[in-house]
């Protein structure tokens with residue numbers, strides 16, 4: 114009996130540690146069972162007060178199809194994995210040697226049916242088709258119908274847009290004609306097929322599209338085409354889904370390449386602000402690609418992604434809170450080995466520390482912690498001018514090192530933030546960076562320590 118209760122208490126304690134309170138873009142996200150959330154290139158469907166998140170399960174670190182996952186949440190932070198919505202069928206276009214990407218689900222009121230559309234392709238992306246599957250409940254499992262080229266033309270990255278909620282017109286948003294032309298096509302009343310192109314932006318090389326409609330205006334979000342590498346994502350606006358669309362404009366400062374992310378879905382909130390939902394792809398380790406959900410603020414009249422290391426949103430009101438933390442500049446730390454002081458106007462305070470790793474270290478002293486159990490979020494701002502990720506070890510108060518992944522930042526002058534949860538004791542802490550590693554880490558600009566956990 115005693116043992117039994119101990120076990121219950123133990124599991125209870127573990128269960129609690131999987132609860133999340135804040136959105137931390139770029140952190141490893143876990144579901145309510147403590148497993149890595151595998152829902153890349155995803156889309157959101159809201160049914161009643163429940164959000165369903167569909168995405169690509171890339172746990173096998175392969176681009177090939179393994180499953181379309183389905184997660185549920187009522188708070189957009191605690192996500193529970195449900196049954197897989199779609200799984201491979203050998204001998205079809207959705208076999209495990211083909212590509213199924215960017216699944217999006219909308220509800221068809223007429224047939225009381227959930228309809229999933231996805232990018233359906235061969236492993237070399239040569240087929241360029243859309244696929245459709247249907248189900249009677251949100252997570253399905255879905256019954257695969259077909260894959261084909263809409264109106265006989267290519268379709269690669271795609272999204273769906275439902276104009277209104279009930280008895281609505283629905284549209285396919287897709288990169289067509291070898292990704293050169295971007296098209297919007299209307300769906301039939303079953304949402305099984307397209308009926309005709311209603312808008313086309315030619316010679317534009319857009320992909321990763323999403324559309325929201327707010328106060329009668331349509332906003333189209335998309336990236337340009339640069340493979341898994343990020344680029345500055347754009348927005349366009351129009352008073353009609355058929356266009357004409359405004360000239361493209363930036364969603365975020367260009368040098369950040371959309372905070373190293375690519376759009377996958379844009380969720381309108383009740384207060385007419387939105388959430389930009391992006392993927393921070395890690396092409397060498399696809400299953401470790403991170404989710405970059407950020408506030409998409411319309412208060413200036415046009416959309417702008419707000420930089421936020423740690424934030425929260427109330428899905429019922431749409432109001433959000435962006436946390437502020439305490440900054441510690443790398444140049445204020447104690448350099449060890451071959452590390453050097455960097456002078457670069459792209460770094461905050463005009464300085465940072467380079468040649469970290471391979472014997473080069475920096476120690477930040479007197480970092481104030483709150484001692485909360487489970488740790489607190491720390492954003493590590495660093496620049497990596499390579500064309501692939503670097504890694505950096507971090508050790509707190511002499512403890513064992515943890516390793517963070519540091520994306521290539523496009524230039525050695527563009528620090529971006531990577532969050533990590535650190536166990537800081539209450540009061541003063543010493544944090545050692547890049548010790549004991551035989552590769553170079555990114556150049557450290559600063560860290561920001563948040564009190565949230």
Ligand SMILES: *[C@@H]1O[C@H](CO)[C@@H](O)[C@H](O)[C@H]1NC(C)=O
Pocket residue numbers: 132133134135188190191
């Ligand atoms: C996540 O779930 C936990 C446990 O139910 C809860 O305490 C917490 O408030 C939830 N987070 C949010 C953001 O609602």
Ligand SMILES: *[C@@H]1O[C@H](CO)[C@@H](O)[C@H](O)[C@H]1NC(C)=O
Pocket residue numbers: 259260261264305306307
């Ligand atoms: C979609 O409609 C076209 C005609 O516009 C037709 O040729 C094609 O077979 C249809 N595809 C499916 C999967 O029903």
Ligand SMILES: *[C@@H]1O[C@H](CO)[C@@H](O)[C@H](O)[C@H]1NC(C)=O
Pocket residue numbers: 440441442445
């Ligand atoms: C840098 O160090 C100085 C004193 O050494 C301190 O006053 C200042 O707060 C530090 N600033 C940051 C951002 O670390």
Ligand SMILES: *[C@@H]1O[C@H](CO)[C@@H](O)[C@H](O)[C@H]1NC(C)=O
Pocket residue numbers: 450451471472473
């Ligand atoms: C510093 O670099 C030199 C050569 O560039 C190397 O021989 C030396 O071992 C390095 N020092 C450390 C502490 O790694």
